[in-house]
Amino acid sequence: MNVAVTLDEIRPDALPIASEAGPPPKRIVVAYGFWIFLLSDIVMFSALFAAYAVLVRATAGGPTGAQLFNQGSVAIQTAFLLASSYACGLMSLAVGAQRRDRTYAFALVTFALGAAFLVLELREFAGMIASGAAPQRSAFLSAFFTLVGCHGLHVTAGLIWLSVMMVQVAVKGFRATVQRRLLCFALFWHTLDIIWVWLFTFVYLMGVLP
Amino acid sequence: MTDMPYDRAPGDASPPPETRSATRSDAAIYTVGLAVAVILTGTSFWVTNTSLIWGPGVPLGLAVLAIAQMGIHLVFFLHITTGPDNTNNVLALAFGVLIVFLVVAGSLWIMTDLNNMLMPGRELMDLRMQR
Numbered sequence: 001m002n003v004a005v006t007l008d009e010i011r012p013d014a015l016p017i018a019s020e021a022g023p024p025p026k027r028i029v030v031a032y033g034f035w036i037f038l039l040s041d042i043v044m045f046s047a048l049f050a051a052y053a054v055l056v057r058a059t060a061g062g063p064t065g066a067q068l069f070n071q072g073s074v075a076i077q078t079a080f081l082l083a084s085s086y087a088c089g090l091m092s093l094a095v096g097a098q099r100r101d102r103t104y105a106f107a108l109v110t111f112a113l114g115a116a117f118l119v120l121e122l123r124e125f126a127g128m129i130a131s132g133a134a135p136q137r138s139a140f141l142s143a144f145f146t147l148v149g150c151h152g153l154h155v156t157a158g159l160i161w162l163s164v165m166m167v168q169v170a171v172k173g174f175r176a177t178v179q180r181r182l183l184c185f186a187l188f189w190h191t192l193d194i195i196w197v198w199l200f201t202f203v204y205l206m207g208v209l210p
Numbered sequence: 211m212t213d214m215p216y217d218r219a220p221g222d223a224s225p226p227p228e229t230r231s232a233t234r235s236d237a238a239i240y241t242v243g244l245a246v247a248v249i250l251t252g253t254s255f256w257v258t259n260t261s262l263i264w265g266p267g268v269p270l271g272l273a274v275l276a277i278a279q280m281g282i283h284l285v286f287f288l289h290i291t292t293g294p295d296n297t298n299n300v301l302a303l304a305f306g307v308l309i310v311f312l313v314v315a316g317s318l319w320i321m322t323d324l325n326n327m328l329m330p331g332r333e334l335m336d337l338r339m340q341r
Contacts (some may be wrong), residue, residue: 021216024216024217025216027219027222028216028217028218028219030219031219031220031221031222032217032219032220032298032299032302034220035220035221035299035302036302039302039303039305039306040306042306042310043306043309043310043313046309046310046313046314047313047317049314050313050314050316050317050318051317053314053317053318054317054318054321071255071258071259075255078251079251082244082247082248082251083244085283085287086240086241086243086244089240089243089287090237090240092221093236093237093240096236183219183221183222186221187220187221187288190221190283190287190288191288193283193287194280194283194284197251197276197279197280197283198276198280200251200254201254201272201273201275201276202272202276205254205255205258205272206269206272208258209258209265209268209269210265
């Protein structure tokens with residue numbers, strides 16, 4: 001009897017630290033799961049990038065990237081998205097400090113810059129389609145609209161998500177669930193910026209090279 | 211790992227948020243990231259438009275700049291570090307990068323091979339010239 005009691009007392013000390021502490025907090029589990037989703041999203045984008053790289057010369061006698069792409073517009077889009085990502089980072093800090101006013105302010109900046117990016121992209125698409133460079137013109141343009149349009153759709157989804165999150169902050173306050181969702185949103189928004197880095201490098205800048 | 215049994219959540223700024231409030235240095239991390247990203251982006255656009263650099267080397271330079279900027283975003287915006295509490299995040303990222311590399315490099319390799327070797331009369335049958 002005595003021996004058994006002693007064994008019971010020793011046992012927990014022999015276990016590894018992580019098991020002793022129990023499962024990690026939900027914030028870590030949720031963010032890690034969302035991180036894995038984002039990586040799978042990046043893998044999907046890599047397939048679109050590969051398709052674009054294979055088809056980039058298949059212009060079927062139609063316009064090429066060098067004729068269509070406007071570097072100035074791309075530079076402004078890049079600046080908008082980068083600044084939006086920075087504002088989103090500052091919003092994360094405001095959420096961590098539970099500062100409601102700063103959260104709203106930085107969320108507004110994030111949203112406005114993201115929306116401006118989207119407007120420029122849509123204007124570019126509309127201009128291309130109006131000049132006869134629609135997705136059905138050539139395999140190159142199909143791949144281009146799929147790849148860049150998919151990123152644009154992600155940005156649109158991010159803007160809707162951000163609006164919903166601000167309503168949740170207003171109604172529910174900074175409770176744990178809302179904070180986790182805001183962490184996931186920040187991960188999403190920063191990842192979209194990483195994808196845009198590859199987009200402007202490989203599609204636009206390499207597209208205008210002679 | 212000594213005092214923290216758990217991993218750090220991806221995207222979380224340095225120590226766990228509940229132990230301290232956001233400070234000036236946290237914002238400084240984002241600001242440094244923004245500054246470096248702006249410099250790298252500006253360099254990319256400059257490299258594209260300059261005649262100072264040997265033409266065929268430009269795509270390679272752009273790729274290097276893009277990889278560097280991806281690293282900056284991961285470190286300064288997503289707070290991925292080499293610390294032991296980040297091992298799981300880094301391993302997941304490494305696996306993602308491996309799959310991305312296989313998909314892109316594999317597709318390009320196979321399609322280039324098909325164009326070069328399997329199709330007779332490259333001018334007529336080049337897949338990349340068809341609609």
